[in-house]
Amino acid sequence: MAGKFELYKDKSGEFRFRLKAGNGEVIATSSESYSSKAAAMNGIESIKKNAAEANVDDQTS
Numbered sequence: 001m002a003g004k005f006e007l008y009k010d011k012s013g014e015f016r017f018r019l020k021a022g023n024g025e026v027i028a029t030s031s032e033s034y035s036s037k038a039a040a041m042n043g044i045e046s047i048k049k050n051a052a053e054a055n056v057d058d059q060t061s
Contacts (some may be wrong), residue, residue: 001022001023002022003019003020003021003022003027004019004020005017005018005019005020005044006018006019006020007037007040007041007044010033012033014033014034014035015033015034015035015036015037015039015040016029016030016033016034016040017029017030017040017043017044018030019047028047030043
């Protein structure tokens with residue numbers, strides 16, 4: 001099963017999203033709230049676009 005983004009409203013009524021893996025575990029969340037649904041959807045689209053090309057910055061050594 002593929003992962004999915006969930007769009008929801010937080011306690012203050014702002015929009016947020018989380019990314020869930022195929023097994024239902026949350027693997028990422030929005031670090032900010034959005035005042036509109038459209039802005040939150042733009043955040044999701046940005047992750048979809050940029051994550052595929054993102055490099056790993058290994059800071060463990």
